[in-house]
Structures are given as C-alpha cells and as structure tokens.
Amino acid sequence: MDNEFTARYIELGANAEIFKYQECIRVNPLKITAEALAERIKKKGFVLEKVKFLENGYFVKKARHSISALPEYLHGYFYIQEAASQLPAQVLNPSKEDIVLDACAAPGGKATQLAVKAKAVIAVESQHNRMPALLNNIERMGMKNIICCNTDARTFEPEMKFTKILVNAPCSGNYISDNKWFGKQKITNFTERAEIQKEILGNVANLLEDKGELVYSTCSLEPEEDEIVVDWAIKELGMKVIDIDCIGDKGISSPFGKELDKQVEKCRRLWPYKTRTQGFFIAKMALR
Numbered sequence: 001m002d003n004e005f006t007a008r009y010i011e012l013g014a015n016a017e018i019f020k021y022q023e024c025i026r027v028n029p030l031k032i033t034a035e036a037l038a039e040r041i042k043k044k045g046f047v048l049e050k051v052k053f054l055e056n057g058y059f060v061k062k063a064r065h066s067i068s069a070l071p072e073y074l075h076g077y078f079y080i081q082e083a084a085s086q087l088p089a090q091v092l093n094p095s096k097e098d099i100v101l102d103a104c105a106a107p108g109g110k111a112t113q114l115a116v117k118a119k120a121v122i123a124v125e126s127q128h129n130r131m132p133a134l135l136n137n138i139e140r141m142g143m144k145n146i147i148c149c150n151t152d153a154r155t156f157e158p159e160m161k162f163t164k165i166l167v168n169a170p171c172s173g174n175y176i177s178d179n180k181w182f183g184k185q186k187i188t189n190f191t192e193r194a195e196i197q198k199e200i201l202g203n204v205a206n207l208l209e210d211k212g213e214l215v216y217s218t219c220s221l222e223p224e225e226d227e228i229v230v231d232w233a234i235k236e237l238g239m240k241v242i243d244i245d246c247i248g249d250k251g252i253s254s255p256f257g258k259e260l261d262k263q264v265e266k267c268r269r270l271w272p273y274k275t276r277t278q279g280f281f282i283a284k285m286a287l288r
Contacts (some may be wrong), residue, residue, distance in 0.1 A: 002191065005175075005182055010224070012252060016175055017273035022280040023060040023065065024051060026109070028141055030116060032077045041072060053247045056113075059087050064264035068288040076141040081109045083178075084270050084277035088217035089285055092166050092245050094118035103153040103204050108137035110168055115143040118164070120222040122195035126152040154199040156207070163212045165204055169197040171225050174279035176272040189222035197229050207236045208287060213242065217282045221269065223255035230267055231260040233285060241266040242284040247275055251283070 009016050025048070027034045034056065038048045045064030051057035060067055067073060068080060076080075089110045092118050094100050102111045105123035107130065115121045123146050125134055130148050138146050149156070153167070174191050175181040201216060208214055216233070219227050230251070233239040241263040251267030253260050267283040 003185070005185075008256075009221075009255060012283065013226045014271050015273055018175065018179075019056050019272070019276070020276055021082065021272070023063070023067070024081060024086070025058055025060060025078040026054075026081045026086055026113060027056045027058060027078050028076055028105040028112075028116070029056060031075070031142055032072075037072060037077050041067075041070060044070065045061060046070075048056050052132065053178070054083060054086050055090055056149075057081075057083055058151060059083070074140065074188070079109055079112060079137070079141060081113075082278050084111065084275065084280035085109060085219070085268075086166055087246055087280065088215050088282055089113040090168060091246055091282055092164050092213065092215040094164045098163045099160075099164065100206060101162040103156070103165060103167045103200060105148070107133035107136055108141075108266050110166060111146055112137060112141045112143050113165065115146050115166075119145065121146045122158070122162070123148045124151055124153050124156055125149070126154075139173075141279060142147065143267040154202065154203050158207065161207050161209045161212070162208050165208055165212065165214040165219075167200055167204060167214065168217045169200055169225075169229075171197070172222060173219055174272070176278040177219060193220075194224050194229055197225060198232055201233055202237060205233070205239065205287070210287060212286065214239075214285045217280065218287065219280055221279040223252055223258075223273070225262055226269065226283075227253070227255060227264040227267060228258070230264050230283045230285070234261045234263055239285040240288045242286055243283045244268060244282065246282055248280070248282070249274065251281075
C-alpha cells in the first residue's frame with residue numbers, strides 16, 4: 001500500500017486492512033419471499049445467510065458457480081448488491097406516499113430498492129452508456145413505478161419537488177472494491193471529485209420539499225468527499241444532519257485538523273476492517 005494512504009488512515013484513527021468481502025444479494029419481495037428463494041437455490045448448491053443489518057440482504061455463503069447464472073436472477077428474484085450498498089436506500093426509507101428522486105441512478109440497484117416501498121421513483125442518470133443497464137435491471141426486477149431520465153443531476157430542473165432524495169454520488173471508490181485502487185489514486189482526485197458532488201447536491205437541494213429528507217452517500221472513505229461535503233451543505237445550503245440508525249462509526253468532525261460542524265458526527269462511515277463490507281459513507285439531511 002502507498003505510505004501516503006497508510007498515513008492518512010492512521011491519522012483518521014483507522015487502518016486499511018485488505019480482505020475479500022462476502023458476496024451479497026438483495027431479495028426482491030415483489031416477486032418472491034426470502035424463504036422461498038433460499039429453498040429454490042439450495043437445491044442448486046447455494047446457501048444464503050441473512051445480513052443482520054439489512055431488510056432484504058443475504059450473504060451468499062456457498063455457491064456452486066456464479067449466482068448470476070441462475071434463472072432466478074434472470075427472473076428478477078434478486079439483485080446482486082454489496083451489503084453496504086444496500087444501506088443508503090434503507091436509511092432513506094420511503095413510504096407509498098413518497099415520490100423519490102434517485103439523482104445518480106445507474107445501474108439501478110438503489111432505484112429498484114427504493115421502488116419497492118415508494119409511490120414512484122424518478123431515476124436520473126447522466127451517462128448515456130449506463131442507461132441500458134439501468135433500464136434492463138428495472139425490467140428484470142419487475143418495477144412499474146420508475147421513470148428514467150437521461151440527464152445530469154447538476155442541471156435537472158423538473159416542475160416538481162420531492163419528499164425523498166437519494167444522492168449516491170459519483171466518487172473515488174475505495175480500496176476494498178478495487179484491488180488496484182491505491183495505484184490509481186492521488187489526493188488531488190478527491191477534491192476534484194468533491195466539486196462535482198457539491199454541484200449535484202447544490203442543485204437537488206432545491207428540489208427537496210420543506211419537510212423532505214435527503215440521503216447523501218458515497219463508497220469513498222476520503223473526508224474530502226464525505227464529511228467535508230456535508231459540512232459544505234450545512235453552511236452553504238442550509239441543511240441539517242439527521243440522526244440515523246445504521247452500522248458504522250460516527251462521522252469525523254476534525255479530519256486532518258480541519259474543524260467541521262459537529263453535526264457531521266451524525267453521519268456514518270463504514271470502515272471495511274470493522275464492518276467487513278466495502279467502505280461507505282452515509283448522511284441523512286433535511287432543510288433547516
């Protein structure tokens with residue numbers, strides 16, 4: 001590992017233990033129960049184990065071959081979705097009264113997760129080449145209440161506002177989800193990426209109902225893309241951070257000596273060596 005990153009994580013009170021995290025799926029309750037799915041695929045050499053901190057998440061404890069090759073996958077009975085990645089939509093927790101904006105939607109894991117509970121989901125994706133995956137997953141999972149928009153969340157201006165918004169922002173990723181990550185990254189990448197994240201947040205915050213809720217998440221462990229962005233949203237957008245019931249450490253309020261608003265401690269950061277998942281950061285916010 002690059003010593004630069006080793007030093008950063010030590011300064012943040014953590015480490016960068018590398019391990020292979022468990023494959024995880026999310027059962028689609030619109031098509032099958034978890035018990036029925038487990039029974040079906042057990043006969044084919046697969047064993048599932050409930051993830052304690054997820055509603056519909058199951059670790060694949062035993063697999064005869066790739067689980068994506070099963071007809072149950074093609075029928076949309078489940079979505080292959082890493083455990084930590086299932087948390088942002090779970091934390092947002094929409095109801096059948098909510099029209100939800102998924103601001104960075106492809107390939108559709110969180111959009112289809114939100115659609116199970118929401119009245120409707122508006123799925124925005126800026127990259128044209130990612131739209132086929134989004135559309136295919138929506139069709140495969142049998143979702144009838146998702147509208148897709150191939151547009152940039154930074155400039156999206158619909159004639160409506162939303163009670164719930166998810167911004168699972170484009171980010172630099174983390175070392176657990178990419179074994180070549182350390183060789184690809186530079187510290188300057190994080191601040192550059194943060195500017196895009198702020199542009200997205202700055203626009204979609206205008207689309208939030210007065211009593212609405214917004215979840216901001218990344219699969220980055222870098223404060224520049226996490227707590228520092230949330231601190232910016234508090235100070236520049238008039239947001240407040242809401243307590244959440246979620247695994248992970250509290251947010252870091254003084255990363256690298258930079259003093260942030262204490263509200264960022266209500267955020268959650270998932271260090272892989274603690275949660276045994278990929279790295280993740282989650283914040284829930286509302287307008288003050």
